[in-house]
Amino acid sequence: MANLKYRLLLIVGLLAVSAWSLFPRNVVERVKRNGVFVYDTVQRVPLKRGLDLQGGMHLELEIDESKQAVADKSEALDRALKVVRQRIDEFGVAEPLVQKAGDNRIIVELPGIDDPERALELVQKSAFLEFQITDKTQALERVIPRFDEIARTAGITAANAKTAGGDTAKSVGVTSLLTQKADSGKDSTGKAVASTTSDSAGAKPADKPVAGGLFASNVQPGQMPGQYFVPEAAFAAIDQALQLPALLDAMPPGKVMRWGVDSIGEPGARAYALYVLDARAIIQGDALTDARPSTDPVEGNVVQFTLNNEGARRFKSETGKHVGDNMAIVLDQRVVTAPVLNSAIGRNGQITLGGGSLQQAQDLALVLRAGALPVPLKVAQYGTIGASLGADSVSKGVLALSLAMGLVVVILIGYYRFAGMLAVGALVLYLVYTMAMLAGFHAVLTLPGLAGFVLSVGIAVDANVLIFERIREELDHGKSVRLAIDEGFRHALSAIVDTSATTILSGMVLYQYGTGPVRGFAVTLVAGLVASLFTAIFVSKTFFLVWLNRSRGVQTLSI
Amino acid sequence: MIRIFHNTTFHFLKHWRTAAIATALFIAAGLVTYATSGGPNYSIEFTGGTLMQVQFKQKPDVAVIRSTLDEGGVSGAEIQQFGTEFDYTIRARDAKQVESQAAGAEGVSKTIEKLLKAKFGDVTVGRTEAVGPKVGSELRSGAIKAMLLASLFTLIYLAIRFDWRFGLAAVLSTSHDILVTMAFIKLLNIEVSLTVVAAILTLLGYSANDTIIIFDRVRENLRKPRKGETLGQILDRSINETLPRSIMTHATTLAATLALLIFAGEVIRPFAWVMAFGVFVATFSSIYVAGPLLMFIESRYPREAGEAQSRAMRAGGTEPTPPTPPTNRPRGGDRLATR
Numbered sequence: 001m002a003n004l005k006y007r008l009l010l011i012v013g014l015l016a017v018s019a020w021s022l023f024p025r026n027v028v029e030r031v032k033r034n035g036v037f038v039y040d041t042v043q044r045v046p047l048k049r050g051l052d053l054q055g056g057m058h059l060e061l062e063i064d065e066s067k068q069a070v071a072d073k074s075e076a077l078d079r080a081l082k083v084v085r086q087r088i089d090e091f092g093v094a095e096p097l098v099q100k101a102g103d104n105r106i107i108v109e110l111p112g113i114d115d116p117e118r119a120l121e122l123v124q125k126s127a128f129l130e131f132q133i134t135d136k137t138q139a140l141e142r143v144i145p146r147f148d149e150i151a152r153t154a155g156i157t158a159a160n161a162k163t164a165g166g167d168t169a170k171s172v173g174v175t176s177l178l179t180q181k182a183d184s185g186k187d188s189t190g191k192a193v194a195s196t197t198s199d200s201a202g203a204k205p206a207d208k209p210v211a212g213g214l215f216a217s218n219v220q221p222g223q224m225p226g227q228y229f230v231p232e233a234a235f236a237a238i239d240q241a242l243q244l245p246a247l248l249d250a251m252p253p254g255k256v257m258r259w260g261v262d263s264i265g266e267p268g269a270r271a272y273a274l275y276v277l278d279a280r281a282i283i284q285g286d287a288l289t290d291a292r293p294s295t296d297p298v299e300g301n302v303v304q305f306t307l308n309n310e311g312a313r314r315f316k317s318e319t320g321k322h323v324g325d326n327m328a329i330v331l332d333q334r335v336v337t338a339p340v341l342n343s344a345i346g347r348n349g350q351i352t353l354g355g356g357s358l359q360q361a362q363d364l365a366l367v368l369r370a371g372a373l374p375v376p377l378k379v380a381q382y383g384t385i386g387a388s389l390g391a392d393s394v395s396k397g398v399l400a401l402s403l404a405m406g407l408v409v410v411i412l413i414g415y416y417r418f419a420g421m422l423a424v425g426a427l428v429l430y431l432v433y434t435m436a437m438l439a440g441f442h443a444v445l446t447l448p449g450l451a452g453f454v455l456s457v458g459i460a461v462d463a464n465v466l467i468f469e470r471i472r473e474e475l476d477h478g479k480s481v482r483l484a485i486d487e488g489f490r491h492a493l494s495a496i497v498d499t500s501a502t503t504i505l506s507g508m509v510l511y512q513y514g515t516g517p518v519r520g521f522a523v524t525l526v527a528g529l530v531a532s533l534f535t536a537i538f539v540s541k542t543f544f545l546v547w548l549n550r551s552r553g554v555q556t557l558s559i
Numbered sequence: 560m561i562r563i564f565h566n567t568t569f570h571f572l573k574h575w576r577t578a579a580i581a582t583a584l585f586i587a588a589g590l591v592t593y594a595t596s597g598g599p600n601y602s603i604e605f606t607g608g609t610l611m612q613v614q615f616k617q618k619p620d621v622a623v624i625r626s627t628l629d630e631g632g633v634s635g636a637e638i639q640q641f642g643t644e645f646d647y648t649i650r651a652r653d654a655k656q657v658e659s660q661a662a663g664a665e666g667v668s669k670t671i672e673k674l675l676k677a678k679f680g681d682v683t684v685g686r687t688e689a690v691g692p693k694v695g696s697e698l699r700s701g702a703i704k705a706m707l708l709a710s711l712f713t714l715i716y717l718a719i720r721f722d723w724r725f726g727l728a729a730v731l732s733t734s735h736d737i738l739v740t741m742a743f744i745k746l747l748n749i750e751v752s753l754t755v756v757a758a759i760l761t762l763l764g765y766s767a768n769d770t771i772i773i774f775d776r777v778r779e780n781l782r783k784p785r786k787g788e789t790l791g792q793i794l795d796r797s798i799n800e801t802l803p804r805s806i807m808t809h810a811t812t813l814a815a816t817l818a819l820l821i822f823a824g825e826v827i828r829p830f831a832w833v834m835a836f837g838v839f840v841a842t843f844s845s846i847y848v849a850g851p852l853l854m855f856i857e858s859r860y861p862r863e864a865g866e867a868q869s870r871a872m873r874a875g876g877t878e879p880t881p882p883t884p885p886t887n888r889p890r891g892g893d894r895l896a897t898r
Contacts, residue, residue: 052826060694116687120665382665382689389612389685393824400823404815411811415561448754451827454819455761455834458812459768462804465811466772469804472562495775498720502771503764505712510760513705518757525761 004549007542015429018436021046046439048095049111050446050520053394055387056111057119062380063104073104080377081106082363083331088119105380116384129285129368131315132256134226134326134338135276139252140219146250148213151241157214214241222273224326224338229271232263238274254279258328260335275335277328282318287311291368293361296350301361303351305368312347320344329368337364397450404454408461416468418558422543423464426535430460433531438524446520456528459503463536467492468559481557485544493537500533564802571798571846572791572854578847582739589742599745602752603688605702607660607695608652609667612686615645615679623678624649631674633667642825646685657692664689702756706737709760713767721774724856729770732849736766736840743836749829758830762837765812769805769845774853776801790857794850805842813838 024045051058061084063073077100084106085098097109110119151157218234221227230238241247242257251257260273291305307315319327319341328338329351339351353360408427412420434456438445471488479487507529510522548554593599603610621638624647628636637650651667659666668687675682690698710730717726740759744751776797784793816838820831 062691062693116665117669378662378691379664379689380691380694382668382687384684384687386683386685393826396822396824397827400818400821400827403822404818407814407818408811411807411814415807447823447826448757448830451754451819451823451830452757452761454815455765455812458808458815461811462768462808465804465807469801469807472803473800491779495772498716498771498775499768501720502713502716502767505716506709506760506764506767509705509709509712510757513701513708518753521754521757 004542004545007538007545011429011539011542015432018432021436021439022432047435048442048444049390049394050444050449051109051111051383051390052385052447053390053397053445054111055385055390056109057113057116057384058110058382059108059120059379060101060381061106061108061377064376064378077104077106084108084377106377112387116382120379120382128332129288130281130330131283132277132279132281132328132330133318133322134224134328135255135278136225136325137252138225139255140228140257140276143250143252144215144219145213147215147241147247150244150247150250151214151237154241154244154246156237156241156244214238219274220271224340226276226326226328227338228274228276229264230274232270232272235272258330258333258335261331273335275328275338277330277335281330282327283307283311283315285368287315288368291365293358293365294350295358295361296352299350299352301353301356301358303353303361303365303368305349305351305365307347307349309347315349316344316346329364393447397447401450401454404457408457412461412464416559419468419471419544422540422547423461423468425543426464426540427457427460429539430457430528430531430535433534434524434528437527437531441523441527443523443527444520445524448518449520449524452521452524453528456525456532459500459529460532460535462499463492463496463532464540466495467536467540471557471559475557475559481554482548485548485557489537489541489544496533496536500529504529562803564806567799567802568795569799569802570795572795572850575847575851578843579851582735582843582848586738586742589738589745592742592745599741599751600748601699602750602755603650603652603690603695604753605695605699605751606652607657607690607692608650609656609660609664609671609690610686610688611649611668611671611684612641613647613649613675614683614685615647616681617679618644619647619679621647624675627674627678628671631670633671633674636671657695660689660691661693664691664694698753702753705756705760706763709763710734713763717771717774721778722862724853724860724862725774725778728849728853728856729767729774731852732770732844733763733767735848736763736837736844739840739844740833740836743840744833747832749832752829754827754830755833758833758837762833762840765837766841766844769841770849772804773797773801773845773849777853791854794854798846798850805845809838809842 022045061080063076063080081098081100088096088098088108088110095111097107099107101107113119214234214237218230218238219228220230222229239259256277256279258275258277260275263270263272265271287307287310289306289308291303294302294304296302323341323343325341326338327341328335330336337351342352351364353364409424412423412427414420416423434453437443443449467488470492471484474484474487474491475481477484504526507522507526511519511526621640624638625636628634628638628649628651633651633656635651635653635656637648637652639648639650640646641648649671651671656667668689672682672684710733713733714726714730717729737759740762743749744755749755773794774797777794780793780797780800788796813835816831816834819827820835823831
């Protein structure tokens with residue numbers, strides 16, 4: 001039977017696609033390890049767990065208009081979003097979610113974080129923009145021996161910074177360092193201290209002392225004056241060392257050191273930019289009135305900016321003294337970019353991106369405006385869930401789910417015998433299809449989602465029950481097995497379609513008006529209903545057709 | 560072949576008065592408790608406020624927790640045991656605390672954590688939920704909107720697939736379900752959270768399912784009525800014919816829901832309670848509410864003889880009976896039905 005062959009082909013094909021989409025695969029994740037961002041490849045089933053199942057923190061931030069009204073909310077929100085995203089990246093969460101909600105809210109979800117205090121502080125502080133000239137006197141080179149000595153005294157080497165969370169945490173040097181760090185976290189620089197000690201999972205023990213000192217062997221000059229590169233392996237140690245008060249005292253007078261916003265190079269061999277800057281800022285963000293991306297026929301994509309009167313006066317005199325130097329644009333203590341000053345700049349300036357894309361120009365303009373006009377954000381909603389609670393929920397949810405399945409299988413086979421077994425087969429397919437759909441939609445599995453799953457199993461069973469009861473009725477009317485099966489499916493169809501359609505409608509409404517976990521519930525419910533429609537109407541029927549085909553002229557059906 | 564409730568001939572609709580009195584009493588009991596003890600027990604998602612789930616190392620004295628919080632300025636917090644005797648939930652949601660969250664929702668939770676850690680030492684915060692007052696009221700209106708919209712969509716869908724009488728009966732029966740469930744929630748003092756709202760909506764879908772399955776059979780039986788059979792008899796026959804299916808489905812759903820109720824933990828429990836109750840409500844209302852309502856509507860706005868058939872045809876009929884052209888219809892309701 002050609003028809004039957006196609007049916008089977010479709011079912012098996014869909015099963016193959018589903019199995020493939022659920023197969024554990026390599027996923028590249030950006031994770032912070034030892035205080036360093038690394039791109040890590042992990043193998044996992046591509047189904048994401050929601051915050052309530054893996055623990056973490058969620059935040060809903062709202063534009064705070066209590067002090068002053070914000071004129072252009074949507075634009076202000078875009079800027080705030082940009083800044084929040086950058087700061088969250090600094091925080092180092094594997095898969096953070098930062099998105100707009102409505103016209104005045106930002107939703108932030110940070111899976112698996114255990115330091116909500118810091119995350120809150122990080123997200124809420126207002127952006128701080130400075131323009132600083134990079135150092136061209138090679139000030140760093142002169143103090144590197146001194147720096148190395150300080151780092152050695154404090155016991156920081158590239159190797160032990162990695163293992164600081166482990167056994168070496170007991171050593172005096174590191175313990176005192178930890179307390180110092182706790183203090184410096186609140187110091188006036190406002191620089192958030194990377195908690196290298198608590199993040200050092202998967203550290204490699206390597207006790208070889210680094211020859212030539214921490215700074216001498218790891219800090220390489222970059223292309224522009226005042227720019228240096230630090231290999232990924234030494235980032236944590238150097239970042240740690242840079243927090244030391246002793247080292248800050250040893251800085252050449254009038255200079256500061258700042259990290260760049262991101263790394264360069266390939267995964268595994270990354271380097272982080274470190275800048276030495278004049279401590280005194282030429283101007284700060286409040287002097288900037290506007291910044292916008294633009295395309296210049298000669299220079300390519302540029303960012304044009306406008307300063308206020310006072311800022312323009314200062315900028316003109318300062319930039320006049322520094323033509324040919326690099327000026328770092330520093331947002332929240334991190335160097336975003338450091339273009340060369342081509343001439344003295346007054347009220348209107350232009351930053352040439354040197355072949356950068358328009359997107360880059362837009363991003364930089366956003367950064368500049370964010371610094372110029374920070375929108376105060378307040379927390380409208382806030383929640384944390386401990387990782388252990390999440391794991392507990394998972395195990396309980398899975399237990400309930402498998403138990404519910406077991407009961408359903410027992411009831412179906414006990415009551416419908418052979419037909420029940422066909423239904424159980426269809427249910428297994430239903431499960432695989434639903435999971436695949438969830439993975440395909442990048443749906444997030446939440447605890448209410450698991451509950452929705454259990455319910456949609458009930459609905460899938462209902463469809464089969466409807467069909468079977470109908471077949472029984474048709475058999476009672478004295479129809480042949482083949483005819484009864486055919487009629488049974490045909491008559492049950494309208495009821496199945498109508499019930500599924502109304503529930504799918506409700507599910508969609510829920511999705512539209514729900515948030516977080518409720519959305520997870522709606523998604524699993526709708527995905528489950530679609531899969532149940534298909535398995536009940538198509539898969540179960542095919543199973544019956546196969547059975548009829550194999551046992552021709554059969555007189556009885558075990559149903 | 561095992562068969563349950565096979566070929567039954569119960570006269571369900573005969574008992575509609577008893578059923579109506581029973582359900583009215585239940586709803587009245589709910590309304591009385593609402594009247595005497597205020598509105599439903601909304602979760603902090605809706606009221607605004609702070610919820611913390613904390614785990615103590617030793618079994619704490621609730622009075623000590625309370626006095627600690629009171630002295631620290633978090634007065635009037637509700638403290639409840641949650642699961643084991645080491646786990647407690649703390650809810651701070653009186654007007655003053657909610658108001659203070661307008662400036663930043665996380666403030667109160669920080670204070671509570673600090674106070675508890677100072678008093679009890681090692682306290683683990685398992686879960687925090689802090690909601691500003693504006694978000695709470697938005698969520699509340701969102702939930703109401705969702706329920707109204709879901710009902711409206713169901714009505715429209717059923718009006719298209721069946722006819723407006725069936726649709727109206729189904730939606731009225733669904734509204735009855737909401738009332739009964741709200742009474743149940745109040746009587747058991749279940750906290751109304753977003754998850755519970757989701758459960759109510761699922762229950763509505765489930766109950767509508769049940770009604771639709773019976774109405775689907777009514778639609779089919781209307782197409783080939785037995786001689787001299789009244790609508791009431793057709794309804795009874797349809798309910799009886801679908802009874803084995805109803806019992807089987809409810810049994811399996813109830814089994815799944817009980818598994819959730821017993822094993823899925825505290826967070827899901829309110830959801831499971833509402834669903835477990837929902838299985839009974841759905842069964843009850845599809846038989847004793849939707850059926851009599853349909854009879855009542857039909858008696859007020861009777862359909863013409865041919866109309867029933869043509870409508871049934873359009874709504875998914877397979878029988879090759881030629882549709883009778885609709886005669887002119889005087890009432891507005893009928894015109895609605897032909898769209």
